[in-house]
Amino acid sequence: MCCARGDIENRIKELHHGLEIDRTSCSRFLANQLRGLLTAAAHVPFQELRLGAARTTCRRAQVSTLREHLLKLGAWIQSSVRRIVLHLPAGCIHRHDWQIIARSLGAAPA
Numbered sequence: 268m269c270c271a272r273g274d275i276e277n278r279i280k281e282l283h284h285g286l287e288i289d290r291t292s293c294s295r296f297l298a299n300q301l302r303g304l305l306t307a308a309a310h311v312p313f314q315e316l317r318l319g320a321a322r323t324t325c326r327r328a329q330v331s332t333l334r335e336h337l338l339k340l341g342a343w344i345q346s347s348v349r350r351i352v353l354h355l356p357a358g359c360i361h362r363h364d365w366q367i368i369a370r371s372l373g374a375a376p377a
Contacts, residue, residue, distance in 0.1 A: 277329070278310075285330030286310060319371040323364040336361050337368070350375070 282288040288306040291299040313330045316337065320326050325333060340361075343354040353369075355362050370376065 281313075281330045282306065282310060285334070315372070316368065319368040320364065321371070323367050325361070325364055325368075337365060 286306045286309055288303055290302065290306075293299050293302065310330070313333055316333055317326070317328065320328070320333075320337075325336060328336070340359060341356060345352045345354065353365075355365060359365070
C-alpha cells in the first residue's frame with residue numbers, strides 16, 4: 268500500500284515539475300483550468316511511453332527524463348502511404364531503447 272502511494276505521489280510530482288500543471292499565469296479562471304486539463308492530457312502519452320519502455324533503461328524514468336532522452340533529438344522522418352519511418356542519428360545513445368519502445372507499441376521492424 269505504501270509503495271503504491273509513493274508511486275502516485277511521484278506521478279503528482281511529475282505533473283508539477285515536469286509538465287508544470289500548477290502554472291496559472293492567466294488572469295481568467297477558465298483559461299487556467301484549460302491549461303491544467305491540457306497538461307493532464309499531455310501526461311497520458313508519457314504514461315504510454317513509459318509502459319512501452321518496460322524492458323529498457325527508461326522504464327522508471329520521469330517525464331523530464333523521457334523528454335530529454337527520447338523526444339528531444341533530431342530525426343529524419345520519412346512518410347509514405349503505409350508507414351512512417353524515423354531515421355535516428357547514428358550517434359543516438361538511446362537508439363536501442365527507441366526500437367524496443369516502437370515495437371512494443373506496434374511498429375513493424377524495418
